[in-house]
Amino acid sequence: MILTASQRAILDSTAPALVVLGGAGTGKTTTAAHLVRQTLESASRDGRRERALFLSFSRAAAAQIMSRSGDILGPFADRVEVTTFHALAWRLITRWGGVLGVDDPVLFSPAERKVFGTSEGLGYSDLIPLALRLLDVPAIKEHVAARWSLVVVDEFQDTNDEHWALVRALSANARLVLLGDLDQCIYKVLPDNPGVGPQRVAAAMKLKGAIKITLPDVSHRDPSYIIPAAANAIRDRDFTSPAIRTALEANMLEVVHESAVSGEAAAVVSQVNQLVEQGLSVGVFSHHIDSTAQLSDDLNAAGVAHEIVGLPDAVDAALRAQYAMLQLACEEAEANDVLRAVAIFVASAERGADPPARALMIAGLAPRPESLTKRLDKLARVLHRATSLKAAFEIASDAYDAIGLQRGASAWRSAGRLLSNVLGPRVLGAEGLPPGGLSHAREAIDQQHIALLTNVAAGQQAPVQLMGLYQTKGREVDAAIVLLRSSDWYGRESEPMPDGSKLLYVLMTRARKKTVVLTIGRPMKPLVAPLAALA
Numbered sequence: 375m376i377l378t379a380s381q382r383a384i385l386d387s388t389a390p391a392l393v394v395l396g397g398a399g400t401g402k403t404t405t406a407a408h409l410v411r412q413t414l415e416s417a418s419r420d421g422r423r424e425r426a427l428f429l430s431f432s433r434a435a436a437a438q439i440m441s442r443s444g445d446i447l448g449p450f451a452d453r454v455e456v457t458t459f460h461a462l463a464w465r466l467i468t469r470w471g472g473v474l475g476v477d478d479p480v481l482f483s484p485a486e487r488k489v490f491g492t493s494e495g496l497g498y499s500d501l502i503p504l505a506l507r508l509l510d511v512p513a514i515k516e517h518v519a520a521r522w523s524l525v526v527v528d529e530f531q532d533t534n535d536e537h538w539a540l541v542r543a544l545s546a547n548a549r550l551v552l553l554g555d556l557d558q559c560i561y562k563v564l565p566d567n568p569g570v571g572p573q574r575v576a577a578a579m580k581l582k583g584a585i586k587i588t589l590p591d592v593s594h595r596d597p598s599y600i601i602p603a604a605a606n607a608i609r610d611r612d613f614t615s616p617a618i619r620t621a622l623e624a625n626m627l628e629v630v631h632e633s634a635v636s637g638e639a640a641a642v643v644s645q646v647n648q649l650v651e652q653g654l655s656v657g658v659f660s661h662h663i664d665s666t667a668q669l670s671d672d673l674n675a676a677g678v679a680h681e682i683v684g685l686p687d688a689v690d691a692a693l694r695a696q697y698a699m700l701q702l703a704c705e706e707a708e709a710n711d712v713l714r715a716v717a718i719f720v721a722s723a724e725r726g727a728d729p730p731a732r733a734l735m736i737a738g739l740a741p742r743p744e745s746l747t748k749r750l751d752k753l754a755r756v757l758h759r760a761t762s763l764k765a766a767f768e769i770a771s772d773a774y775d776a777i778g779l780q781r782g783a784s785a786w787r788s789a790g791r792l793l794s795n796v797l798g799p800r801v802l803g804a805e806g807l808p809p810g811g812l813s814h815a816r817e818a819i820d821q822q823h824i825a826l827l828t829n830v831a832a833g834q835q836a837p838v839q840l841m842g843l844y845q846t847k848g849r850e851v852d853a854a855i856v857l858l859r860s861s862d863w864y865g866r867e868s869e870p871m872p873d874g875s876k877l878l879y880v881l882m883t884r885a886r887k888k889t890v891v892l893t894i895g896r897p898m899k900p901l902v903a904p905l906a907a908l909a
């Protein structure tokens with residue numbers, strides 16, 4: 375890869391704080407990877423073994439880029455820690471929490487809190503504030519700040535005040551590289567994550583010695599610039615722009631409409647198959663986590679191999695529920711532990727602030743129909759009777775159907791695959807139940823739990839990937855299918871849709887070769903109606 379002159383200017387800069395701005399695909403992350411390599415290599419030549427930290431919101435994005443950057447980092451890859459804000463906060467809490475009386479921290483998922491209303495333990499939103507309190511302790515701050523000589527922050531425009539305070543504390547002794555694009559400030563509408571946009575850039579520019587480099591509008595993702603130009607027009611709400619016409623004529627943008635809501639699955643499957651047949655990797659971007667899960671079930675039914683990126687709660691909850699079933703078989707857990715875990719899974723697979731009635735029934739917090747009680751009792755009985763771990767594993771894998779669960783079948787299956795990886799073929803294939811019990815797997819399961827809850831699970835690189843609209847940042851695919859339903863909700867904005875249009879811009883700039891906008895049902899919400907009208 376030959377870096378452009380403006381990318382080289384980033385490598386040549388010695389500023390202690392470097393703000394790198396640039397549109398989608400201009401190479402911010404790639405150039406940062408080069409800078410990391412250059413920094414570590416030059417320290418190494420001087421006999422210093424330095425480390426770099428690469429912080430992002432979701433590791434899925436950063437990991438994808440870093441895996442593509444493997445060649446760039448070369449032998450220095452193992453000195454680069456790629457992590458999320460929440461995972462880093464968790465690490466600090468597990469290491470130093472005792473100082474504030476948090477000796478054995480337990481992290482509860484939102485679904486767990488939803489069903490049981492517990493206020494014990496830590497929730498997701500407690501992590502960064504607690505980490506900040508730890509970093510107020512001078513000895514801890516000093517120790518932590520000595521770890522990295524370079525800190526890179528991806529999607530820096532979206533850092534809220536807590537993230538920013540964390541970045542400042544971590545980089546007290548490090549060079550800071552902040553990558554951003556104000557047109558991709560999309561987390562503003564999400565709860566707990568009000569990004570700040572321009573004010574954050576202004577704050578960064580006040581850091582001592584800070585300089586700003588803006589990369590020109592050259593997309594290395596789509597060097598023809600046809601897709602980015604259309605994305606710019608869509609962001610600017612200029613739906614009659616020649617750039618959109620050009621993209622449509624070049625068949626790099628296609629808008630397809632399916633009027634029947636019931637036709638969604640068939641329409642997605644057909645689009646995915648057409649793109650896969652052309653040898654393209656495909657990203658399917660759809661609005662909500664639960665609709666993503668449903669879509670995944672539909673793709674499975676149609677035999678389309680794929681992977682869900684970022685379904686943290688449901689996969690995590692399914693993993694723990696199946697693990698609890700194995701523990702029951704090994705007499706390391708009670709039937710109630712299994713019910714509790716299954717209830718959390720049911721809650722995690724459904725959206726909404728209230729726990730689903732079925733979750734409450736399974737947890738024993740609401741009266742159960744007799745049929746459900748029978749199925750749950752039978753499950754506990756067969757698990758008790760299982761004579762090998764393999765048999766128990768099969769019962770746990772089938773429990774989704776045996777209990778009659780209705781949402782999140784893919785999450786249940788993914789969790790089964792994760793669990794079998796964690797246990798390994800030797801343990802799963804052995805005769806009888808493991809004499810030493812399952813304690814050896816406990817740590818791995820707990821780590822998996824934390825990884826999922828802190829967004830560290832990067833997912834594999836399957837050729838077809840499904841993800842929520844807000845998980846698309848930083849990702850790159852050959853072809854993107856942007857699924858827009860008449861029922862999707864984008865907030866109450868009115869024209870010119872300042873936040874929603876940024877979300878559309880992110881979605882429209884992920885593809886190297888082609889973006890298909892698939893609209894389902896009518897009428898579409900105002901944000902996407904003019905786009906749907908291009909069908």
Ligand SMILES: Nc1ncnc2c1ncn2[C@@H]1O[C@H](COP(=O)(O)OP(=O)(O)OP(=O)(O)O)[C@@H](O)[C@H]1O
Nearest residue numbers: 375376377378398399400401402403404594595848
């Ligand atoms: N100088 C270059 N020559 C060739 N390819 C490049 C160059 N710079 C970046 N790329 C490639 O362009 C693509 C986009 O780069 P990258 O992901 O770093 O951009 P970005 O600015 O971080 O994008 P986004 O903001 O959309 O996440 C990647 O596939 C990367 O490998």
